[in-house]
Amino acid sequence: MTTLKITDLHVKVKEEPEHPEILKGVNLTVSTGEIHALMGPNGNGKSTLAETIMGNPKYLVTQGDITIDGESIKDLGVDERARAGLFLGMQYPAEIAGVTNAEFIRAAINARRPEDDQISIMKFLKELDAAMDFLKMPEDMADRYLNQGFSGGEKKRNEILQMMMIKPKFGLLDEIDSGLDIDALRIVANGVNKMRSPEFGTLMITHYQRLLDYIVPDFVHVMKDGEIIETGGAELAKELEKTGYEHLKAGDANA
Ligand code: ADP
Ligand code: MG
Numbered sequence: 001m002t003t004l005k006i007t008d009l010h011v012k013v014k015e016e017p018e019h020p021e022i023l024k025g026v027n028l029t030v031s032t033g034e035i036h037a038l039m040g041p042n043g044n045g046k047s048t049l050a051e052t053i054m055g056n057p058k059y060l061v062t063q064g065d066i067t068i069d070g071e072s073i074k075d076l077g078v079d080e081r082a083r084a085g086l087f088l089g090m091q092y093p094a095e096i097a098g099v100t101n102a103e104f105i106r107a108a109i110n111a112r113r114p115e116d117d118q119i120s121i122m123k124f125l126k127e128l129d130a131a132m133d134f135l136k137m138p139e140d141m142a143d144r145y146l147n148q149g150f151s152g153g154e155k156k157r158n159e160i161l162q163m164m165m166i167k168p169k170f171g172l173l174d175e176i177d178s179g180l181d182i183d184a185l186r187i188v189a190n191g192v193n194k195m196r197s198p199e200f201g202t203l204m205i206t207h208y209q210r211l212l213d214y215i216v217p218d219f220v221h222v223m224k225d226g227e228i229i230e231t232g233g234a235e236l237a238k239e240l241e242k243t244g245y246e247h248l249k250a251g252d253a254n255a
């Protein structure tokens, strides 16, 4: 088992150090084998948490730590964190001109492997084919430039394809359900469920119970104003759908 631990994490936007903190002391432990959902109203720090864990240089950690099995990753670059087993599926995936989807994924896999143990083209193509079949993606998407001209739904599906191929220890998934129709949602959820294993953990940011009907989480957390104010099991998300977030306030998690 591998454990990703976030301790008393305080975060600011690096270029606006005079602004108040976005994250104000986040504590969260995600182990492989576990699915965590992170919910909460807009603009309260969920994406900031995911980006900070992945090492987006826009964000400055002013206090606290992020560790994997006790080793701090707080000062590592994005590439090193990827090699340490982290993967971020983004709310707004980037488009990259001149690099095909397949090239991008193969490079990402190989960057995480030692130089004398790169994946062979044959093995890669076989796995890619199987994963694309599973996600019901048209074959030509492998040869199109990364995310260019992909619809919103195709981009999300592609994030899951990348994750299935890269096989990270931890998948940070930021609103992979936004803008998906029900069939695409089911396919994306199938992809995440296929990854479920003792070697894989995920922190899944979502607004909707709907996704959690397909991917049943072990833990549900609510973030409000830069803190996790409530943690529960899958039933918490169902409750929130009825009651909303309004009645929750900081401090409730410790009550
Ligand atoms: P959520 O994902 O919960 O909707 P975010 O983490 O995106 O919330 O944003 C939390 C707050 O931090 C918002 O007020 C947002 O405007 C601010 N924020 C996040 N990233 C930046 C940034 N790069 N520059 C300025 N403000 C930011
Ligand atoms: Mg906030």
Ligand code: MG
Pocket (backbone or CB within 6 Å): 043, 046, 047, 048, 091
């Ligand atoms: Mg967000």
